[in-house]
Amino acid sequence: MKKMFALLMALVMVLALCSSAAAEDLIKVGFAQVGHESDWRNANTENYKGVFTAENGYELSFVDCDNDNAVQLEAVRSFIEQDLDYIIIAPIETAGWNTVLAEAKDAGIPVIIADRNVDADPSEYTTRVGTDMVKEGETAGLWLAEYMAGAEANILVIEGTVGSSAALGRSEGFNNIAKDHPEWKIIDSQSGDFTQAGGQQVMESFLKSYPGQFNVVVCHNDNEAYGAMDAMDAAGVTYGVDGDVILISYDATKAGLTYTLEGKINCNVECNPIQAAFVKEVIEKLEAGEAVEAFTLVVDEAFVAPGITSQYATTMTAELLAARPY
Amino acid sequence: MKIKRAIKKITGMQMFLPIASMLLVMAVNIIYDVSNGNAVFNFFTISLRNGVLFGRIIDILNRGSEVAILAIGMTLVVSAAAGADISVGSVMSLAGGMCCMLLAGFGNANVSQYAVPLWVGLVAGLAIACLCGAFNGYLVSYLNIQPMVATLILFSAGRAIGLLLCNSTIVYVRVPSFQFLGGYFWMLPTPIIIAAACVLVMSLILKHTALGMYIQSVGINKNAARIAGFKSRRIIFTAFVISGLCAGIAGLVATSRIYSADTNNIGLNMELDAILAVALGGNSLGGGKFRLAGSIVGAYTIQAITTTLYALGISSAQAPVFKAVIVILIVTIQSPAVTAYFERRAVAKALRANKEAMRV
CATH class of the missing domain: 3.40.50.2300 (Response regulator)
Structure with missing residues (x-):
């Protein structure tokens, strides 16, 4: 139909x-x-x-x-x-x-x-224009390294759909940074299928398998992060800037960034959907008969909760949120 | 001898195999916990945390609720029509979409107050689910279309209509009272109570009315039942409407859990779990005799497998393989060929014992 x-x-x-x-x-x-x-x-x-x-x-x-x-x-x-x-x-x-x-x-x-x-x-x-999922994972890793400043990190990962380019790329990028940090340990990594219900169920299970043994949760998209937050709320585990668990998410949708502004998601790495201007630029170059690069990277920013400053990410403000197109 | 007889009595019970399979799945966790130096019954411990019950068993009961509710309707449909209702997953999503669309007002994707009273949304969600059931039932009973084919229509269209209702986005209803169905009632997750209530109501109906007998008779032989004076068509129709209603209830629970209508994902592939639940419960998919309790145990067995795989920390990429192996084992144990083999052995043993007794 x-x-x-x-x-x-x-x-x-x-x-x-x-x-x-x-x-x-x-x-x-x-x-x-x-x-x-x-x-x-x-x-x-x-x-x-x-x-x-x-x-x-x-x-x-x-x-x-x-x-x-x-x-x-x-x-x-x-x-x-x-x-x-x-x-x-x-x-x-x-x-x-x-x-x-x-x-x-x-x-x-x-x-x-x-x-x-x-x-x-x-x-x-002719050419390719897009975001780099591996880079997104690396950004999240670099931010965590900066934030932890050498402290021990016990990390749980709620992955995206098994085999999807976003899940593979974000894992690869994050692991690239994690392998340089012997004080980090990725305890477990399970798929939440990019959905809130999936994130809830995986987090519920993590809370039973590793009670009090983790201090970082990485979710491969905002929806999974909402689910993880639901599950932690129900179990009375605190997260975010004022909590015991550091929460990292990807996508940086408007709803996701609202939580970042509230301090519930510590760091939210963008996957930028605003790509048309980059494509238009490529077409303009081609029209003018100029050569174009084989790949144009659409830059992904990262956003951190108020109170955190980082060289890899922008600190979230209400004005920034209001200006977001999605 | 007494113990032997007691064992025989237990293994001879109708529900023995489904329940034994479920316990077997959970027993895997004991082995895992022991080998990892955890407490022996780590998997089964239930504690009170943050004012609510907390434990794997609670998770199984909680997360298995949707499939258990679906399995009620699916059991009746399978029994009466000798075919499955494969639209239930889509109908769940449609019911959730309808409910959230009304509560948020069409076109709104994120609201923090109701556009219409909560009960209007819930009733509308259930109503559209019943309507879907009636549509399926009409096609199967009055137009004699095969159940699989008839329900294939809403299998693909139901989710699409849900998406249209929600304007192709995830509609969030961020009102605490909307989260009740998927939240907590006193110390217990509400879905457990809803599933229990649904099972209780259906068992009472089956016990105190002749509906169960009607459905089984129609399923065994539709024409014979008609000649015997049963309104076969109306009975099949009723089974589909009940299945639709169950899908609606399950859909509202799933929607309330995430306080949003994620029409792309709610109930995705759940029709398959519901059919599997009926089969794991030892029911024949060929129609006729059924055991509701079997299907319910089957539903929680599926969730027990999922929760166990999480608990064992098996990677998501490999989990489906393990799930398949466990399902194959359970289905094989319950297959007629295997049960017949064990019966033959029991008979042969009894005969031998008899012979020896004669010789003495």
Whole structure:
């Protein structure tokens, strides 16, 4: 039902495109988006729609692929058939892109891989714009090292979905820093599937397995952190700036940063959905005939609770929170 | 001889195998705790912490509530229609979405006061779940569509409708009273009480009305039951409505736990756990005779496996493999071929004993 709807929407959009043959001077950009599975994704979509506007000189064909790989491949093919000027893909799956990338190359259309990565040689597409999950993990690790200042850390990790690039990257980055700190011990690491219910259940279990034996909890996204907070509240364990447990989270959504401002999450590392400006910059360079880098990093900031100052993170304020777009 | 007879009496009980399987799963923890130098019954200790009961057993009862509630409806559907209701997970999500959408007001993603009274949201959530059950029931009983196919519709559409209701975002209702269903009542997690109440009500209905007999008769032979004067269609329809209601209750509990309608994730894959619960309880998925108690024990067995895997600290990537192995073992122990083998052995032994007695 959902897929049918998405297909129908795609069809309507394609028809709408065919009918609007006017506006020759606009740069035509096709964007095959992953879907609408999270607040993060919706913020990402809104950002693209806000940047690639007619006022800025762009005509954006947007397709929501609803997490369906086949729909996404079709969307990209239809972009090629319409002979758009640029194609942006936020890949759902990493594998299986070679054929369609070759088709785009044959048609002479530059392809920009956004957000996630693909399993293809960088020569098969023009450039890539995205965040670096490993770097996010390293940022969290560096902040913790600075905050602990050599003190012992017994760490519990609530991972994201097993095998997801975010979970793998954030673990890898954090472990890179942890291995230089013999005074740190990662006691256990379990998956909470990026959900609040998952975070609750894993934390409930941790509280029984390691009562009073840990002082740091790392959650791979904000939703899991909310769950961990629920579980610690129920068990009477204190966390945050004034508590016994240091809580680290990723994503830095508005709700997550609200907790950071309240001092409940010590450090929240951003995964920036505001990527369209970086893509636009790349397209402008290509339009001007300049060379572009193989990979443009979308910078992720980190935010810490009031009362903490860090060289790796910004201290949270109410003004900062109000200015956040998502 | 007396002890032997007592053992025989226990092993001969209908519920022996499901309960034994559950205890076996939990026994793994004793071995683990002993080998790790913990207290022998570390896994089973229940203490009072922060004013509420705290322990692994409480976790199993608490986290297993949703599946236990689903298993009630699933047992009836399996028995009456000889097929599963695979829409329950999606219906859970839809009920939660409906409830939160009303409580927050459409389009709001984060509220700290109700837009409508709490009971309106809860009743609407249950109502839409019953409606889903009725839709499934109509397709199966009156249009004679196979249960798996009929419920496949809401399996995929239910969650999508929930997403539409919630405007494709997670709707948070941050009001303390909304967290009651998934929170604590006095010292006990409320989900445990709700699950217990659901089981109690259904067992009373089955005991004091003929519903159970009707459902089993229809499940054994639909046409024979009809000729014998049962309204087969209406009975199957009723089973699906009850399953929908159960999914609604489970959905509201799951939603209340996280005080938000996470429509993408609430009840995800839970239909499979509910079906597994029915099977682990020693019920035939081919319909007919059923034991509600078996399904409930099955539901908590599944949660006992999950909690045990957490307690053992098995990595999330490997956990599904262990879960599969345990399930295979339990299902095999309860399979007709294995039970028949043990029965044959018992009979042969009795015969031998008899013969020897004759010789003397």
